[in-house]
Amino acid sequence: MAEKRLFVRTTSGLIRIIGPFGAMVFGVHCISLSSSGLIPYAWIPWLWPGSDLVGVLTVSMLLCLLHATTYSQIGSIYPRSGGDYVVGSRIINPGIQFGASFMFTIFTSLTAGSLIAWIPSSVLPSFFWSWGVIFNYPPALAWADWIVTPTGVLVVGLIFVVITYVCMIMPTKTVVRILSLGFFLGMLAWVLMWISYLMAPGHETFVSAWNTFAPIKYEQVIPLAAENGLTYGPQPIWLMTMAGMIMGFWVYYGYYIPNFFAGELKEAPRTLLIGMWSSLIVTWAVFVIGAVLLYPRLMSLEWMAAEGYLYYNTDVWALPFSTFYANILWPNPIPVFIIMFGFVYTLINLAMTYFFYNSRIFFAMAFDRALPESVAYVHPKLRSPVVAMTLCAIFAAIGVALSVYTIIFVQFNFVLFCAIVQLIPVSAVIIYPWVRKEEFARAPRLVRFKVGTVPGISIIGIGTLLYLLWMIVSTYLFPAVGGLISWLTVGWFIGFYVTGLVIFLLMRWYRLRKEGLDIVMAYKEIPPL
Amino acid sequence: MPMTRIVFTTDLHGSDVCFRKLLNAGKMHKADAIIVGGDITGKAIVPMVEEADGSHKAYLFEAEHVAKDESQLKMLEKRISSVGFYPLQVSQNEYRELSTDKKKLDEAFKSLMIERISAWVSLAEEHFKGTKTKFFLMPGNDDIFDIDPIIEKSDYVVDPEGKVVLVDERHEMISTGFSNMTPWKCPRDVPEEELAKRLDEMTSKIGDMKNAIFCFHVPPYNTNVDQAPKLDEKLQIVFEGGQVLMASVGSTAVRAAIEKHQPLLGLHGHIHESKAIERIGRTLCLNPGSEYAEGILHCALVNIDEKSVRGHMFLTG
Numbered sequence: 137m138a139e140k141r142l143f144v145r146t147t148s149g150l151i152r153i154i155g156p157f158g159a160m161v162f163g164v165h166c167i168s169l170s171s172s173g174l175i176p177y178a179w180i181p182w183l184w185p186g187s188d189l190v191g192v193l194t195v196s197m198l199l200c201l202l203h204a205t206t207y208s209q210i211g212s213i214y215p216r217s218g219g220d221y222v223v224g225s226r227i228i229n230p231g232i233q234f235g236a237s238f239m240f241t242i243f244t245s246l247t248a249g250s251l252i253a254w255i256p257s258s259v260l261p262s263f264f265w266s267w268g269v270i271f272n273y274p275p276a277l278a279w280a281d282w283i284v285t286p287t288g289v290l291v292v293g294l295i296f297v298v299i300t301y302v303c304m305i306m307p308t309k310t311v312v313r314i315l316s317l318g319f320f321l322g323m324l325a326w327v328l329m330w331i332s333y334l335m336a337p338g339h340e341t342f343v344s345a346w347n348t349f350a351p352i353k354y355e356q357v358i359p360l361a362a363e364n365g366l367t368y369g370p371q372p373i374w375l376m377t378m379a380g381m382i383m384g385f386w387v388y389y390g391y392y393i394p395n396f397f398a399g400e401l402k403e404a405p406r407t408l409l410i411g412m413w414s415s416l417i418v419t420w421a422v423f424v425i426g427a428v429l430l431y432p433r434l435m436s437l438e439w440m441a442a443e444g445y446l447y448y449n450t451d452v453w454a455l456p457f458s459t460f461y462a463n464i465l466w467p468n469p470i471p472v473f474i475i476m477f478g479f480v481y482t483l484i485n486l487a488m489t490y491f492f493y494n495s496r497i498f499f500a501m502a503f504d505r506a507l508p509e510s511v512a513y514v515h516p517k518l519r520s521p522v523v524a525m526t527l528c529a530i531f532a533a534i535g536v537a538l539s540v541y542t543i544i545f546v547q548f549n550f551v552l553f554c555a556i557v558q559l560i561p562v563s564a565v566i567i568y569p570w571v572r573k574e575e576f577a578r579a580p581r582l583v584r585f586k587v588g589t590v591p592g593i594s595i596i597g598i599g600t601l602l603y604l605l606w607m608i609v610s611t612y613l614f615p616a617v618g619g620l621i622s623w624l625t626v627g628w629f630i631g632f633y634v635t636g637l638v639i640f641l642l643m644r645w646y647r648l649r650k651e652g653l654d655i656v657m658a659y660k661e662i663p664p665l
Numbered sequence: 666m667p668m669t670r671i672v673f674t675t676d677l678h679g680s681d682v683c684f685r686k687l688l689n690a691g692k693m694h695k696a697d698a699i700i701v702g703g704d705i706t707g708k709a710i711v712p713m714v715e716e717a718d719g720s721h722k723a724y725l726f727e728a729e730h731v732a733k734d735e736s737q738l739k740m741l742e743k744r745i746s747s748v749g750f751y752p753l754q755v756s757q758n759e760y761r762e763l764s765t766d767k768k769k770l771d772e773a774f775k776s777l778m779i780e781r782i783s784a785w786v787s788l789a790e791e792h793f794k795g796t797k798t799k800f801f802l803m804p805g806n807d808d809i810f811d812i813d814p815i816i817e818k819s820d821y822v823v824d825p826e827g828k829v830v831l832v833d834e835r836h837e838m839i840s841t842g843f844s845n846m847t848p849w850k851c852p853r854d855v856p857e858e859e860l861a862k863r864l865d866e867m868t869s870k871i872g873d874m875k876n877a878i879f880c881f882h883v884p885p886y887n888t889n890v891d892q893a894p895k896l897d898e899k900l901q902i903v904f905e906g907g908q909v910l911m912a913s914v915g916s917t918a919v920r921a922a923i924e925k926h927q928p929l930l931g932l933h934g935h936i937h938e939s940k941a942i943e944r945i946g947r948t949l950c951l952n953p954g955s956e957y958a959e960g961i962l963h964c965a966l967v968n969i970d971e972k973s974v975r976g977h978m979f980l981t982g
Contacts, residue, residue, distance in 0.1 A: 214961070214981070309910055503940075505978045514889050514941070519911070578682075578747065578960045581728075651976020652668050652968045657694065662962055662982025664685030665692070665792065 159394040159411020160418070161319045166390025166489040167419045169322035170479040171251055174258060176423050177430065178456040180383050181441035182361075182448070184614070185368040189427050189437060196384020197420040199603050204392055204412035206600040209593050210561055211395035212405040212580050213568065218500025219396035219493075220561035225504070227564035227571060230659040231640050234506055238636025239629070240557045241497045245528050247550050248490035249297060249535020255483050256283045256292035257539075262455055263476035266463035269349045270472065286540045293536035300487040301529040304495075305520040311488070318485035325478030326422050328471040332462035333429035342434035345464040351453050354439075361442030364450045368438050382610050386551050387423070390486075391415045396493040405582035426458055434461070487532065495524035504658040506643050549625055555607035556629070562604060566597035572661065668975055669833040672696040674964035675882065675934025676955035678807070679707025679778070682747035684785050686962035686982060688792050694966055694980075696798055698832045700825075702934045703805020703842040703882030704955075705785075706778045706812060707749040710770075713741065714760045721754060747960045751777035775811050782812045786819045794821040799832065801825045805882040805934065806844035806853040825880065827863070829870045832878060835971055836929065839867040840880035844935060845916040848900050861918035868926055876971070877928040879948075884915040884933035885923050889941035890952035891915025891933075923948050930967065930974055940979065949974050956981075 180189055207220070214222045224233035261280040268276030282288045303314055336342050346354045362368075391412045398404045431437050446454035459479060463472045499521065502512035513523045569576045569584075569591040576584055576591070585592045612621060647653045672691050677683045691699045713721040713732065721732045725745060732738040738754075745752040753773060755763065763770050789800045800822045804812055816824040823830060825840035832838050843853045845860055855863075864881070871877045884891040895903040895912040903910045914936065923931055923945045931950035940954025940963060953965040962982050968975040 312910075503979050505976075509942070512942075516887075519889075519892070575960075578744075580959075647976060647978075652670075653966065653976040653978050655978065657966070658978055658980055660693075660980075660982065662686045662690050662693065662980065664682045665688045665788075 156407045156410040156414065159407050160414040161315060162394055162489060162492075163391040163411055163415025164319060164322075164418055165315055165482065165485045166393040166493075167388055167415060168251075168390065168482060168486040169326060169419065169422060170259065170482040171254055171486050172387045172390075172419065173322075173326065173423065173426070173479070174254075174457050174459070175383065175387050176427065177440060177458045177461075178258075178444045178447070181437050182366060182445035183383060185366065185438075185441055186373055188373050189431070189440075190424055191373070192381065192384050193387070193420060193423055193427065195378075196381050196388060197416055199381065200385065200388045200391060200416055201413060202596060203600045203603060204416060205409065205596050206562055206565060206593075207392035207395045208405065208408035208412055209583050209596070210565055211398035211408045212583050213565070213575075214398075218497055219398060220558065221497055221500055223568075224561035224564050225659045226661070227568055228560055230504075230506075230656055231637055233560055234501065234640040235633045235636035236557045236560050237497055237501070238639065239632040240554065241494050242531060242632050242636075243550060243553055244490055245494050245531030246535035246538060248300075248487045248494075248528065249293070249532035249537075250539035251483065251490070252296045252300065252487050252532060253289055253293040253536045253539040255296050255480055256289045258457060259459070259476065259479050259483060260292065262457045262460045262463075263472075263480075265455060266349075266460055266467075266472055266476075270463060270467040271469065289540045290537060293540070294533055296484060296487070297529055297532045297536060300484050300491060300532070301525060303484065304488055304491045304525050304528075305515070305518055305522050307518055307520065311492075315485055315488065318482050321474075321478040322482040322485075323422075325475045325482075326426070328466075328475050329458060329462040330425060330429055332466035332471065333426070333434065336434055336465045339432075339434055342461070342465065345467075349464045349467075350455070357439055357446065357454070358442045360450075360452055361445045364446065364452065366442060366445040366449075368441055378610070382551050382607060382614070385555075385607055388416060388419065389551075389554070390489065391419075393489060393493045396496045405580040409582060430458070430461065434465075491525055491528040491532070494528050495521045498524040498527065505647055505653065505655045506640050506658075508643075549611070549621070551607055552611045552621065552625075553629055555604045555611075558604055559601065562597055562601050566594045566601065569594060574663065575661070668968050668970045669697045669836065670694060671698045671700060671832065671932075671967040671969065672964055673700045673702060673880075673932045673951075673967060674953060674962065675702035675932075676704040676805070676937055676957060677701065677749070678704055678955070678957045679749035679751065679781055680747060680957035680960060681743075681749075681781070681784075682960045683749075683957050683962045684788070687964060688788060690962065690964055690980060690982070691793065691798060698799045698801065699789075699793070700801045700832075700838075700880060700932060701803060702840075702880050702932050703803050704807045704934060705782065705802065705804060706808045707751050707781070708807075709749075710751045710753050710763075710773060710777060711745045712753050712755050712760050712763065713738070713745075715754065715756050723752070725750070746781075748958050751781065753777065775809065778809065778812055779815055782815045786816060786822045790819060790821045799823070801830065801838075801840070801880070803840050803842050803880065803882070804853070805842040806847065806851045808842065809852050827867065829867065832969075835873070836876050836878055836969060837871050837873065838878040838880055839871060841867070842882045844883035845918065847914075848896060857916060857918045860916055861921065864918055864922045868922060871926075871928075874926050874928055877926070878930045878932065878969075879919075879923060879926075879928050880932040881916075881919050881922075882933065883919055883935045884939065884952055885920035885931065885943070885945060885950060886915040886917045887913045887920065888915060888943040888945070888950065890939050890943050890950055891936055892939045892941075893936045894938070920945070923950065929969065932965075932967075942977070949977065951977060951979075953979055 210220050210223050221237035261284045264276040264280035343354045394411050443454050443456040446452045447456050459475050498511050501507040511523050515522045644655050647655050674687050711723050713723040715721055723730050730741050732741045742752040802816050802822050803825050830838050843855050845857050846854045891913050892911045893914045895910040897903050927946050928948055931948050933952045937955040939952050942951045951965050953963040964980050967977045
C-alpha cells in the first residue's frame with residue numbers, strides 16, 4: 137500500500153512566507169481595535185435609531201465571513217501582490233479593473249487620512265477630557281478644546297501622517313515589531329475597558345460616574361438629542377439592523393486585506409481563509425463583549441444613540457466613546473493612560489495597513505507597467521517602497537484636510553465606492569470556472585471545490601455579490617450615513633475612475649510607442665502548447 | 666538594427682505545463698530568443714503504486730489520488746508533471762525498494778530527469794527549429810550534471826553555460842547556472858571565490874561589454890532580486906510577530922561582476938519569491954520569480970536594440 141510520501145531530492149527549499157497568525161494580525165489591525173472599537177457605540181445607534189447593536193455586529197460579521205471566503209478564493213487564484221486587481225484585470229478586462237483599482241487606492245489613501253484625523257478629532261480629546269476632568273487638570277481640558285478645532289485636527293493629523301509614513305518606510309523587521317506590539321496593546325486596552333465596565337455593578341453606578349465627570353447630566357442627554365432632531369425607534373428593529381449592515385461592513389472593513397499580499401503568504405488558500413476568518417471573529421468578539429457589558433447594563437441604546445447624535449450633529453457637549461465610558465468608571469491614571477495610548481497606537485497601525493496594501497496595489501500596477509517604474513522603487517538600504525509610500529502619505533494628508541474642511545463623504549461613501557469597485561473582481565470569480573477552465577482545474581482546493589456539479593466559488597461569489605449589491609442599494613435607501621448620494625459624490629467616483637482609465641490608456645500608448653510593448657499582454661492568459 | 670525580443674524564464678523545476686506555456690509565450694510574443702535561466706529539473710518523484718485491483722494510488726500534496734484505468738492514469742501523470750514532479754508507476758515491491766535503496770532512488774531520479782529534459786528539447790525543436798527564434802536552455806544550481814549531455818546533443822537548443830553565445834548579431838550573452846553556496850549544497854553550488862573565477866573567465870571573452878547580457882542564475886547580492894526568507898541553523902524560516910524576515914542571499918561575485926563590467930542586461934532567477942527589477946549602474950537586472958508548483962508561468966519580455974533595453978515587462982499566465 138502506498139504511504140503518504142514523495143521521494144524528495146535535497147535541493148533548495150520551497151519557501152513561502154506569512155502564516156495565518158500574521159495574516160490575522162494584519163486583518164485585525166486593518167479592522168482596527170481602536171477606530172472600529174469606537175464606531176459601533178458612537179455611530180450605529182443614532183444612524184439607525186432602533187437597530188440592535190449586537191445584531192448589526194453579528195449579522196454583519198456573518199455576511200463578512202462570506203465575503204472573506206470569496207476574497208480568500210480571489211487571493212488563492214493568483215497568489216501575488218495586488219489581490220483583486222490581479223484577478224479582475226486578468227479575467228474581466230485590464231483597463232476596466234485598473235480604473236476601479238486606481239480609484240480604490242486613491243480613496244482608501246484619502247480614507248487613511250480621515251482615519252488618522254480620528255486621533256485628534258476623537259481619541260485624543262476623549263483622553264485629554266478624561267484626564268482633565270477625572271484628575272482635575274485644567275490644561276488638559278484646554279488641549280481637548282483646541283485639538284478638536286479645525287486647526288488642531290489638521291496640525292495634529294498631519295503630524296500623525298508623518299509618523300505613519302516614517303513607520304512604514306522602516307525596514308520590514310521594524311514594521312513587524314510595531315504592528316505586533318500594537319496587536320497586544322490593543323487587546324490590553326480592550327481588556328482594561330471590559331474590566332472598567334465590569335467594575336460598575338449596574339446602571340446607577342454609570343449614571344453617578346457620568347454625572348460626576350460630564351458637564352451634561354445623564355438625564356439631560358436624551359431630551360437634548362430629541363430637541364435637536366433625533367427621532368428614535370419608529371422603524372422595526374430588523375429593518376434598522378439590516379440597514380446597519382452598511383456600518384457593519386465599514387466596522388469590519390480590513391479583514392480581507394491579506395489578499396493584497398497573497399504572494400507573500402505560506403499556503404495562501406489556507407492562510408487567507410484562516411487569517412481573514414479569525415480576524416473577523418476576534419474583533420467581533422471584542423466589540424460584542426464591549427456592547428454586552430455596556431448596554432443595557434450601564435445605559436440604554438437610546439441613550440447611547442442620543443449621546444452620539446449630540447456629538448456629531450450639535451454643539452452640545454458630548455463624548456460618546458467607549459474609552460470615555462471606561463475612563464469615568466475606573467478613573468485611575470494607569471488604565472486611563474494605557475487605554476488611550478493603546479488606541480492612538482493602533483490607529484497608527486490602522487493607517488500603516490492602509491499604506492501597506494495600497495503600496496502593494498501600486499507595485500502590481502507598476503509590475504504590469506501600467507504605472508511608471510519609479511512607483512515600484514525600493515530603497516536599497518531600507519528595503520522599503522518609498523515612492524509608493526510617499527504617494528500614500530500625500531493622499532493621506534489630503535484626506536486629513538478633507539475630513540476637517542468638508543463633510544466626511546470619504547468615510548461614509550467609502551462603503552458605496554468600495555462595494556462598487558469590488559463588483560468587478562467578485563464577478564470575475566463567479567465566471568472564472570468557465571472562462572479559465574484549465575486554470576480552474578489546477579487551482580487549489582479552496583478555489584476548485586464543487587457543490588454537486590456547481591463550482592463553490594461561483595455559489596459563494598453570488599452570495600457575496602448580492603451582499604455588495606445590498607450595500608450599494610442600502611446607501612440609497614438609507615442615506616443616514618453620508619446623506620443623499622449627490623452629483624458631487626457621483627462626480628468624484630466617475631472622476632477618479634476615469635482618471636485611472638486615462639492613465640492606463642496613456643501608459644499603454646507610451647509603452648507601445650517607446651518600448652514596443654503592449655501592456656495588455658501582461659494580463660493575458662498563456663495557455664500551454 | 667531592429668529590436669530583439671527576449672522571453673526569459675527561470676526555475677521551472679520540471680513543470681511540464683510551465684514549459685509548454687513558455688513555448689506558447691515565445692510564439693504569442695514572436696520572441697527572437699527564448700532563454701531558460703536554470704533550475705529546470707523537478708524536486709520529487711510521486712510513486713503511483715499499483716494496487717491489487719490494478720488501480721494505481723498516488724499522493725500529491727497530501728491528497729490521495731486513485732487512477733482506475735489508463736486514461737485516469739494519464740491524467741494523473743499529467744497533473745503530477747504539471748507541478749514539476751515526476752510520476753513513476755511502480756509495483757508494491759518496487760516501491761519498497763525505492764524507499765530503502767538510495768542508489769536505486771538516485772538512478773530513478775536521474776532517469777526521469779533525463780527523460781523530461783529530452784522531451785522538452787524535442788518540443789522546443791518541434792516548435793521553433795527552422796524559425797528565427799533561438800532557444801537557450803541552461804541548467805541551474807539545483808540540476809544534476811547528467812542532463813547536460815542531453816541538451817548538448819541537440820542541434821537547435823543551446824546550453825549557454827560557460828560560453829559566449831549570440832542572442833542576435835549585436836548582443837553577446839554569457840551564462841552560468843552555478844550559484845554561491847546554499848544551505849542545501851546543491852549540485853552546482855560553489856564557493857564565491859570559485860564563482861568569481863568562472864565569471865572572470867567568461868567576461869574576458871566578451872567583445873562588446875556594453876551590449877552584453879549576463880544570464881547568471883544566482884542574482885546579485887543585496888538587491889531587490891535576491892531577497893529570500895531568512896533561515897536559522899535548522900533551515901527553518903525565521904519569523905517575527907507572525908511575519909517572515911527576509912535576507913539577501915544572492916552572490917557577491919555576481920554583484921561585483923555586474924558593477925565592474927556594467928553589461929546591458931542581467932537575467933536572474935534562483936529566488937522564486939524575489940520577482941523584481943534592480944538597476945546596478947546602467948545594468949537592468951531582473952528576476953521574473955517562479956510559481957511553477959502552481960502551474961503558473963512567470964517570465965519577462967525584454968526588448969533590446971542596438972543601444973539599450975527598450976522596454977521590459979513581466980508576464981504571468
